[in-house]
Amino acid sequence: MTFFFNICVDVFCPLATSPCIVNGVSIFSKRVILYGSEGNVKMFSSDCTQEDLIVQNSRCGDVLPKATCQVAEPICLSARICDCQSHCNEACCQIPDCICRQFGGQLDFSSNRSVYVTIGIFTIVQIVRNVQMLIPAYDFCIPEKECVTSSDDPCDMFRRIEFPTEEFFPPKVSDCGCNSDRPRR
DSSP states (O other), X not given: OEEEEEEEEEEOOSSOSSOEEEEXXXXXXXXXXXXXXXXXXXXXXXXXXXXHHHSTTOOTBOOOOEEEEEEOOOXXXXXXXXXXXXXXXXXXXXXXXXXXXXXXXXXXXXXXXXXXXXXXXXXXXXXXXXXXXXXXOSSOOOOSXXXXXOOOOHHHHHHXXXXXXXXXXXXXXXXXXXXXXXXXX
């Protein structure tokens, strides 16, 4: 994940009575590893079109988890002006065009001075997936005995098949093949 912060700093010069306002962008990248897996079912919703069903690379029907990031308001902990180091160039700071447009176009990396800021942020990164919830129903009775008939009707045969609940949920940790009972090498 890469965060782009819009920084506004008041810089006080020795002979000036009012501060000079400096605007810029601060970049912070963080690697996050989330564990999730694909479901074994397809899900179709009203926002899928007929064309989506035909296209090979369409995401319509896939049941994949979605990563979300919640960020609290950042806190500026410190700021200081320093001479620009060798790593302060445009090649290492690939800033997307949508971020540059917030500052009026291309950013100027030619300055020999930089403002270094320390920012504190609180984030929650999580994986989100639509799941089925089991809600107990009261005053509902399921027969315990099943009448076995010798009908060749496919609908009757289908009714006797147990619902594959485990297909609609991610695999359990114990089912991942990472069995801790195996001897370690």
